[in-house]
Amino acid sequence: MRLSRYFLPVQKENPAEAEIVSHRLMLRAGMIRQASAGIYSWLPLGYKVLRKIEAIVHDEQQKAGAIPVLMPTIQSADLWRQSGRYDDYGAEMLRITDRGDREMLYGPTNEEQITEIAGAGIRSYRDLPRILYHIQWKFRDEVRPRFGVMRGREFLMKDAYSFDLDKDGARHSYNRMFVSYLRTFERMGLKAVPMRADSGPIGGDMTHEFLILAETGESAVFLDRDLADLSLGERVIDWEDGPALQEVVDRYTASYARTDETHEEAVFEAEIPEERRLTARGIEVGHIFYFGTKYSRPLNATVNTPDGEVVPFESGSYGIGVSRLAGAIIEASHDDRGIIWPEAVAPFEVAVINLRQGDAEADGACDDLYAKLIARGLDVLYDDRDERAGAKFATIDLIGIPWKLVVGPRGLKEGVVELVNRRTGETENLSPDDAMNRLAATYGRA
RNA sequence: CGGAGCGUGGCGCAGCCUGGUAGCGCACCUGUUUUGGGUACAGGGGGUCGCAGGUUCGAAUCCUGCCGCUCCGACCA
Numbered sequence: 001m002r003l004s005r006y007f008l009p010v011q012k013e014n015p016a017e018a019e020i021v022s023h024r025l026m027l028r029a030g031m032i033r034q035a036s037a038g039i040y041s042w043l044p045l046g047y048k049v050l051r052k053i054e055a056i057v058h059d060e061q062q063k064a065g066a067i068p069v070l071m072p073t074i075q076s077a078d079l080w081r082q083s084g085r086y087d088d089y090g091a092e093m094l095r096i097t098d099r100g101d102r103e104m105l106y107g108p109t110n111e112e113q114i115t116e117i118a119g120a121g122i123r124s125y126r127d128l129p130r131i132l133y134h135i136q137w138k139f140r141d142e143v144r145p146r147f148g149v150m151r152g153r154e155f156l157m158k159d160a161y162s163f164d165l166d167k168d169g170a171r172h173s174y175n176r177m178f179v180s181y182l183r184t185f186e187r188m189g190l191k192a193v194p195m196r197a198d199s200g201p202i203g204g205d206m207t208h209e210f211l212i213l214a215e216t217g218e219s220a221v222f223l224d225r226d227l228a229d230l231s232l233g234e235r236v237i238d239w240e241d242g243p244a245l246q247e248v249v250d251r252y253t254a255s256y257a258r259t260d261e262t263h264e265e266a267v268f269e270a271e272i273p274e275e276r277r278l279t280a281r282g283i284e285v286g287h288i289f290y291f292g293t294k295y296s297r298p299l300n301a302t303v304n305t306p307d308g309e310v311v312p313f314e315s316g317s318y319g320i321g322v323s324r325l326a327g328a329i330i331e332a333s334h335d336d337r338g339i340i341w342p343e344a345v346a347p348f349e350v351a352v353i354n355l356r357q358g359d360a361e362a363d364g365a366c367d368d369l370y371a372k373l374i375a376r377g378l379d380v381l382y383d384d385r386d387e388r389a390g391a392k393f394a395t396i397d398l399i400g401i402p403w404k405l406v407v408g409p410r411g412l413k414e415g416v417v418e419l420v421n422r423r424t425g426e427t428e429n430l431s432p433d434d435a436m437n438r439l440a441a442t443y444g445r446a
Numbered sequence: 447c448g449g450a451g452c453g454u455g456g457c458g459c460a461g462c463c464u465g466g467u468a469g470c471g472c473a474c475c476u477g478u479u480u481u482g483g484g485u486a487c488a489g490g491g492g493g494u495c496g497c498a499g500g501u502u503c504g505a506a507u508c509c510u511g512c513c514g515c516u517c518c519g520a521c522c523a
């Protein structure tokens with residue numbers, strides 16, 4: 001993409017309403033624009049990031065055995081009356097009536113809907129287990145939306161739902177999602193720690209929240225420092241191997257990790273030696289829980305067992321705040337110049353900066369680099385604006401592109417361009433070919 | 447939902463107290479200049495001052511009502 005033809009409304013000054021860094025940077029970098037309280041349009045740059053996050057979530061969900069579907073945003077009130085949640089949910093649920101005065105609602109979540117679908121489509125124990133998920137916009141009429149997309153009223157969420165015959169099966173499904181979440185967040189360059197959660201209004205007893213550690217997090221967290229250092233790395237997961245999954249889950253839940261909701265100082269101090277006690281702040285980016293037959297029973301979603309009995313499903317639900325992640329990643333990865341995208345979610349993989357726009361040699365070299373990078377499958381943003389070098393650096397650093405290829409007449413005389421890493425600032429003078437090879441290798445392209 | 451505050455060009459703000467028909471910086475356009483980390487100068491375009499009533503010869507400014515938004519606390523992916 002040539003920046004001169006892109007839509008990137010960046011701002012030099014901080015918007016007054018944005019209090020936390022991710023909100024400020026998302027507005028300044030032209031990623032989002034507020035439509036009304038807690039509701040945002042995603043501009044091209046923000047939308048690219050959102051799609052990349054979404055793609056990783058899709059990929060990891062499916063690797064773990066979950067099957068994608070897409071349910072509507074608008075649901076019928078009747079379904080929610082059956083589960084008893086129509087009244088329980090309160091003012092947070094956006095209620096709508098259609099022209100026939102039928103009561104509808106904009107879905108804040110989809111347990112009822114998916115249970116109805118699974119109940120209708122699954123009749124036999126032979127059809128179990130199944131995990132269905134979708135990534136869809138949700139609406140919760142929060143009392144106090146804030147922090148930009150971190151706590152909007154409209155937000156994009158991945159929600160998965162598992163269906164099993166019995167509790168052992170449900171645990172396997174739960175563990176699949178647990179490990180899948182570890183992989184998902186790790187791939188995005190995040191350090192997410194599973195913490196014991198409160199079962200909350202949806203209920204259930206097997207439940208964890210995944211929090212990434214960041215100073216601006218909304219929750220206080222208390223954990224064994226060692227847990228924050230765990231990593232799956234390149235470990236190969238056999239998703240069908242229940243005991244192997246359980247072993248991973250056990251390792252991540254072996255020690256103390258709780259949010260302020262469930263924190264017990266005395267237990268913390270008794271279980272964890274002082275030097276390993278880590279008190280920090282965290283942003284919740286995922287939440288999983290097992291809730292048994294809470295929905296299948298009232299909605300009459302049942303299967304036949306091998307013995308010919310009819311029983312309700314054992315279920316759990318598993319959420320990831322997809323739009324929130326865009327903000328959360330920025331909270332975890334930025335500096336005073338702007339965003340620092342992890343390579344996996346960066347809106348562009350590399351920026352070409354022409355230091356001397358209009359100089360025939362520089363223009364020619366940049367055009368050539370730009371074409372070749374595209375040919376090698378890299379997503380490149382070419383800053384070809386008629387701006388001074390400083391303005392280009394400031395823009396590219398603000399929007400957080402992980403790598404810069406800096407091209408100017410001086411370097412070209414020596415036959416080199418500069419390859420600059422956004423995070424470390426490390427600069428290498430390389431021939432254009434070497435620089436391209438380096439980038440292709442970094443991103444795993446030919 | 448309790449508390450505080452704010453609505454004036456795309457963004458950040460001044461003007462309001464003491465009514466006289468809107469201004470500054472950034473951004474944008476034109477020209478000159480400059481050219482390796484947000485150049486300088488000159489000129490220029492863009493605003494029903496959140497909305498509706500009211501007071502007044504006259505309202506961004508005073509009064510009333512409404513709407514929108516933000517921040518702090520109790521709640522949530």
